[in-house]
Amino acid sequence: MTGAPQERVDGLAVRGLAVGHGERPVLRDVSFDAPKGTVTALVGPSGAGKSTLLRCLNRLLVPHDGSVLLDGEDTAALEPTMLRRRAGLVGQIPVMLPGSVRENLAYGLDPAAAADDAALAEALHAAGLAAAFLDRPAGELSGGERARVALARALTRKPELLLLDEPTAALDAAAARHVGATLRALAHDGLGVVVATHDLAFARELADRVVALRDGSAVTGAPAELLAAGPVGEPPA
Amino acid sequence: MSQPLVQVLASAAFVLAAAWLAYRQRLGLSRSLLTAALRAAVQLAAVGALIALVFKVPVLAIAFVAIMVATASLTAGSRMRALPGSRRIAIGAIALPALSAVGVLLLVGAFDATPRATIPTAGILIGGAMLATTLTGRRLVEDLTAGADEIEARLSLGDRARDALVPLTRRAIAGAMVPLVDQTRSAGLVTLPGTFVGLVLGGASPETAARVQLTVLLTLLLVQLLSALLTAELVTRAATLPGERVAVPGAV
Numbered sequence: 218m219t220g221a222p223q224e225r226v227d228g229l230a231v232r233g234l235a236v237g238h239g240e241r242p243v244l245r246d247v248s249f250d251a252p253k254g255t256v257t258a259l260v261g262p263s264g265a266g267k268s269t270l271l272r273c274l275n276r277l278l279v280p281h282d283g284s285v286l287l288d289g290e291d292t293a294a295l296e297p298t299m300l301r302r303r304a305g306l307v308g309q310i311p312v313m314l315p316g317s318v319r320e321n322l323a324y325g326l327d328p329a330a331a332a333d334d335a336a337l338a339e340a341l342h343a344a345g346l347a348a349a350f351l352d353r354p355a356g357e358l359s360g361g362e363r364a365r366v367a368l369a370r371a372l373t374r375k376p377e378l379l380l381l382d383e384p385t386a387a388l389d390a391a392a393a394r395h396v397g398a399t400l401r402a403l404a405h406d407g408l409g410v411v412v413a414t415h416d417l418a419f420a421r422e423l424a425d426r427v428v429a430l431r432d433g434s435a436v437t438g439a440p441a442e443l444l445a446a447g448p449v450g451e452p453p454a
Numbered sequence: 455m456s457q458p459l460v461q462v463l464a465s466a467a468f469v470l471a472a473a474w475l476a477y478r479q480r481l482g483l484s485r486s487l488l489t490a491a492l493r494a495a496v497q498l499a500a501v502g503a504l505i506a507l508v509f510k511v512p513v514l515a516i517a518f519v520a521i522m523v524a525t526a527s528l529t530a531g532s533r534m535r536a537l538p539g540s541r542r543i544a545i546g547a548i549a550l551p552a553l554s555a556v557g558v559l560l561l562v563g564a565f566d567a568t569p570r571a572t573i574p575t576a577g578i579l580i581g582g583a584m585l586a587t588t589l590t591g592r593r594l595v596e597d598l599t600a601g602a603d604e605i606e607a608r609l610s611l612g613d614r615a616r617d618a619l620v621p622l623t624r625r626a627i628a629g630a631m632v633p634l635v636d637q638t639r640s641a642g643l644v645t646l647p648g649t650f651v652g653l654v655l656g657g658a659s660p661e662t663a664a665r666v667q668l669t670v671l672l673t674l675l676l677v678q679l680l681s682a683l684l685t686a687e688l689v690t691r692a693a694t695l696p697g698e699r700v701a702v703p704g705a706v
Contacts, residue, residue, distance in 0.1 A: 276697055277609060297698040302612040312607040315621075325611050367607075374612060 225289035228252035228409040229274065229304070229378055234283035236266075236273055243269050247283070247435040249428045251411050253377060256404045258420035258440070259413040261430035267413035268309065270430065271380045274411065275304045287378065305371030309382040311363035313355035318366055321355045322373045330373070337373060344369035345399050360387035364396070378409040385416055397423045417444050508569050515569040519556075519576045523549045526584035534591035534689070536599075536703035543688040544587055551680035552576065552583040555673050564669060578649065578670050579677050582634065586678035589630035590685040595703050597622045598693055602702050615694040623686035630682045638671050647671065 229251040236244050243266040251257040259267045272278040274285055276297050285292045292300050314321050322340060323331035330336065338348035344365040350358075355366060364387055371379060381400070385393035397419060404410045404425075414420050420427060420440060427443045429436045436443065455463075469491040476483040508514045526548050531541035556576045565571040598605070601622060608618035641647055642664075649670050653663035693701050 275610060277606060277699060279697060279699070298612045298614055301610055301698075306610040308603060308607055308610065310603045312604045314604075314607070325608075325613055370611065 226250045226252055226286065227288060228255075229411065230286040230289075231270075231274070232284050232286065234270070234273060234280050234285065236269060236278060236280040238269075242433060244273075244430070244435075245433045247428075247430070249426075249435060249437045251378070251409050251426075253409040254404055254407050255425040256400055256410040256412065256423050258424035258427045259411065259430060260415065260417060260420050260427055260444070263415060265430040266433065267415075267430060268382050271306060271382050271411070271413050274378075274380055275301045275306045277301075277306070302374040303376055304378040304380055305374055305376035306380040307364075307367045307371050307382065307384065309386060311360070311367035311387070313358065313363055313366065316355060317351065318353050318355050318358070319351040321366055322351070322370050324370065326373060337369075340369040340372040341366075343372055343399065343403065345395050361389070361392045364388060368396075368399070372403075376408065378411065379403065381410070381412045383414055383416075384412060385414065385419055393419060420444060505569075505573060508573065512569050515572055518569075518573060519553070519580075522577055522580045523553070526580050526587075530584050530587040530591060533588045534595045534703075536595050537591075537689060537692050539688075539692055540591070543591065543685060543692065544584075546688060547587040547591075547681045547684040548580060548583040550684060551677045552579040555579050555677045559669075559673065574649075574652075575670065579673065582674040582678050583681040585633065586630050586681035587685045589633070590626045590682040591689060593626040593629055594622060594686065594689045597626065598689075598700070598703050605700050609698065609700065613698075615698045615700050616690060618700060619690050619693065623690060627679075627682040627686055630685075631679060634674060634678050638675060641667070641671060 231250075232248050234244060234247040235242065247270065249257070259270060261267055269278060273280045274292075276285075276292060279293075287295070287300070287304060292304075295303075314324055318341070319334075319337060322337045334348075334351065337351060341348060341350055346362065346365050346369065350362070350366070355363070358366060364384060368379075368381070368384070379400070384396050384400070388396060393416070400410050400412065400423060412420070412423065421444045424440050427438060427440045429438075429443050469487065473484040473487045476487055504518070508518050523545070527541060527544040529544075530548060531544035534540045534543070537543065553576070556572065556579055559565050559575060560567045560572065565575055605618050605622070609615065637645075637647070642650075647667050647670075650663045650667040653666055654660060658666075693703070695701050
């Protein structure tokens with residue numbers, strides 16, 4: 218453990234996290250807070266461990282050391298399936314499950330929630346798609362539409378925290394701005410949003426706080442301080 | 455010339471013709487055709503001698519069946535090497551259904567409890583179980599790797615690891631059953647199955663041959679389904695990590 222502050226954070230708190238692939242360490246002693254109602258951007262060059270860090274936050278990966286706290290509770294002590302509903306991860310590749318958009322949104326929900334079309338449409342709307350999409354076959358959607366359905370699918374679980382891996386990777390500039398606005402609105406509604414991105418302009422516009430990963434360690438700060446100097450992970454021009 | 459000698463000469467002539475044809479067409483296959491033929495000749499001669507011995511000393515039949523199970527398990531296990539404990543998975547998925555079915559068939563008197571009846575029956579059932587295990591296991595290993603994103607998406611939506619794997623295991627089991635279902639459906643129309651051919655050549659009446667063949671084919675349906683289900687279950691266990699996580703084969 219580290220000497221990081223131990224006060225209870227309403228939202229996500231990462232303390233002294235270390236993780237590796239086999240013997241190779243990827244992250245060491247990473248600490249930051251991602252409170253509810255804010256957007257936190259994880260930035261860094263590719264291979265810096267952004268996706269690995271996101272997977273530690275919902276325990277798809279188990280860190281070697283350190284802890285991840287959700288509302289002050291150690292996530293290691295939470296039931297993993299419950300944790301993953303509370304901290305919804307949207308992967309870099311928006312995988313569509315077989316069936317319609319409705320079936321995707323309702324996947325794994327209890328029957329009452331699955332049948333609640335209004336709630337499904339609301340999640341879709343929050344992700345920037347019209348309710349008419351509910352009946353579309355998910356396999357026929359464009360990359361941008363899939364990304365939004367994947368976001369909406371995480372929202373139908375009523376998460377407290379959203380973890381997004383490169384949400385703008387498949388999008389053009391206009392669609393990326395739209396997703397950015399959506400995430401800001403969700404944070405405004407009280408969600409904690411953690412976004413891994415290599416898009417520094419997107420991070421600068423969107424984030425309240427930035428966690429820059431470099432050589433396995435994290436530097437945290439406000440976007441203006443960390444991102445003004447130039448691209449993270451590249452030598453300043 | 456005696457018939458056995460003619461059989462040997464005729465088959466040798468055919469394989470030489472195949473090797474010559476492959477050589478002329480520059481297929482690079484001649485050597486493997488010849489070595490495969492030679493291997494088959496040596497193996498079958500050895501098995502023939504061994505089975506002749508087993509017929510004289512029936513207790514050796516148990517050892518013989520054990521060797522068949524071991525060989526089948528090694529073969530099927532090597533097809534899913536990326537998984538931890540692949541050999542154990544193969545032994546369980548092959549031996550349990552195949553040997554249980556042999557036991558039931560002998561117990562109810564469908565076949566005589568003699569080496570002459572038991573060994574071929576066990577051989578066919580073990581072979582079928584091996585096929586189902588190999589097809590299911592190999593497909594699962596491929597899909598665990600290729601479908602890692604889908605599995606992760608399901609886990610991230612709150613699925614238990616076991617539930618996240620269900621679509622993969624269903625696909626693998628259904629796929630593994632296709633060859634046998636096709637074989638059963640086309641039995642007698644497209645091909646004459648081996649048991650039937652063997653019995654007729656051995657002097658049995660076509661009626662007897664058809665009846666025995668049907669018994670074997672229908673038993674195989676259950677044996678192979680059980681092998682596929684067991685493989686899926688054992689692979690699911692091997693791929694499931696504590697904390698509702700799934701291990702991708704071959705990854706660290």
